[in-house]
Amino acid sequence: MFKIALRNIFRNKRRSVLTGLSIAVAVMIAIYLWSLISGVMDDMFDNMIRLNIGHVRILNSEYVKRERMLPLEANIQDYTAVEKIAETNPNVTLAVGRIKFGVLLEHEGKNKPVFGTGIVPQTESQISHLDQKLVEGRLIKPGQEEMNIGVNLARDLGLKLGDTLTVVTQTAYGSISAMNLKIVGIFRFGVQSVDNTTFFLPLDKAQQLLDLNDAVTEIFILVKDKNMAPAVAKEIKTSLDQVYPGQYTTKAWQEQELLYFYMTLAKNVYAGIYFLVLFLASFTILNTMFMSVLERTKEIGMMKSLGMKDRQVMGVILLEALLIGTIASFIGAIWGSGIAYYLAVVGIDFTATFEQMGQMNFPLSYVYRAIFSWGIIFFGFCMGILFSVVAAIPPALRAAQLEPTEALREI
Numbered sequence: 001m002f003k004i005a006l007r008n009i010f011r012n013k014r015r016s017v018l019t020g021l022s023i024a025v026a027v028m029i030a031i032y033l034w035s036l037i038s039g040v041m042d043d044m045f046d047n048m049i050r051l052n053i054g055h056v057r058i059l060n061s062e063y064v065k066r067e068r069m070l071p072l073e074a075n076i077q078d079y080t081a082v083e084k085i086a087e088t089n090p091n092v093t094l095a096v097g098r099i100k101f102g103v104l105l106e107h108e109g110k111n112k113p114v115f116g117t118g119i120v121p122q123t124e125s126q127i128s129h130l131d132q133k134l135v136e137g138r139l140i141k142p143g144q145e146e147m148n149i150g151v152n153l154a155r156d157l158g159l160k161l162g163d164t165l166t167v168v169t170q171t172a173y174g175s176i177s178a179m180n181l182k183i184v185g186i187f188r189f190g191v192q193s194v195d196n197t198t199f200f201l202p203l204d205k206a207q208q209l210l211d212l213n214d215a216v217t218e219i220f221i222l223v224k225d226k227n228m229a230p231a232v233a234k235e236i237k238t239s240l241d242q243v244y245p246g247q248y249t250t251k252a253w254q255e256q257e258l259l260y261f262y263m264t265l266a267k268n269v270y271a272g273i274y275f276l277v278l279f280l281a282s283f284t285i286l287n288t289m290f291m292s293v294l295e296r297t298k299e300i301g302m303m304k305s306l307g308m309k310d311r312q313v314m315g316v317i318l319l320e321a322l323l324i325g326t327i328a329s330f331i332g333a334i335w336g337s338g339i340a341y342y343l344a345v346v347g348i349d350f351t352a353t354f355e356q357m358g359q360m361n362f363p364l365s366y367v368y369r370a371i372f373s374w375g376i377i378f379f380g381f382c383m384g385i386l387f388s389v390v391a392a393i394p395p396a397l398r399a400a401q402l403e404p405t406e407a408l409r410e411i
Helices: 002-011 013-053 061-065 079-087 121-127 151-157 203-209 226-243 257-295 297-305 310-345 351-357 374-391 393-400 404-409
Strands: 056-060 092-107 110-119 134-137 146-150 164-170 176-187 198-202 218-223 248-252
Touching (some): 079 092, 079 226, 110 151, 110 203, 218 226
Antiparallel strands (some): 056 218, 092 110
16 A cells, blocks of 8 residues: 555645645744744743742732732831742742832933832842843942933933932831932833833832832732642742731732733734645645545555455545655755744844833833744644545545546546
8 A cells, every 4th residue: 555655646746745845834834933932922921920920929918909019018027028929839939028119210301101119129139130141330239329220211211320310209107208219220121111110129118219118019929830839839828927917918920910911812823824725735635635636546446456445445445645645744844943043042023013002011021032832833744634534635636536437437
């Protein structure tokens, strides 16, 4: 059967090449799309986790009800004790307090609503790698009235390294407070929503500015395995309730409805596109095999009259599809892996596009990079073969059902 299938493939080389080319291109596109979308989703997830929500957060129960308002009065008192409780969980790798607050920054007649974040500088380097994102200056130091500011925010307000900015805001008690912060570093995360509207200051200075004393608005937690976050959140909540009954709430990243929704939506949309591309390519195989059966009707009749069984005839057709699909999928996998590798290293720069679009709330980096994964490549290769064989089943059944006497009468 193998020799017969191989001979039939080379009988009409042009048709076989066109069929193989369509499959190869489909596999290439599928691998490219999967690699790129996976990279974009991982990038968005990593940005959200490290810059905003962590794997798990501890919040005041009242804070959760009005989180969008960033209510400073609903805070976590004696936060170091709460951190220690979280750190007793063996799956927690890091727990650190943060303060998030909104403020209207003004400089030389220009103003902009932004978000300030009080951080522990040394720990922040382990979380968001802020020290590596600085394009000018240095990281802020504890106990110093300093700030690190986003590159786009600095540009919009006409600020530069060494300038001092007076930050005026409302405290946890509703009074007005001000602090002069010197710009000692300008960062670029490559994420528009961060570079445009964020500045960092030492946690102790944020507490002083906002009258929070030994309090924070959240405790940011990283765990060993992101998929364990819900279970870890429940365990920490149980431990907290033993000391602070009902006072604090834990929130895993999966509970961030918007993030989880968009990640799920993107994966489903991609899966649909992925299978659509392969499905359309499979029609080429279907058409090729049907044409082959029609052209070889007399030959098939001869083979069946000589004793070839229906399943053997069907096997020849399916073997042809398998051979074409395997070779084409292998070529497509090579092409797709080449594109995926290039996009993983170089990426696609959307900086100019994002700047023209204005403020975006999604934590997407300016440069989209793919993930180079042998798993993705192998899966694309296998799916190309599978769709090729499945598409050949109808013509194979048609060939198997031909009656020898009728087939031999065909011209």
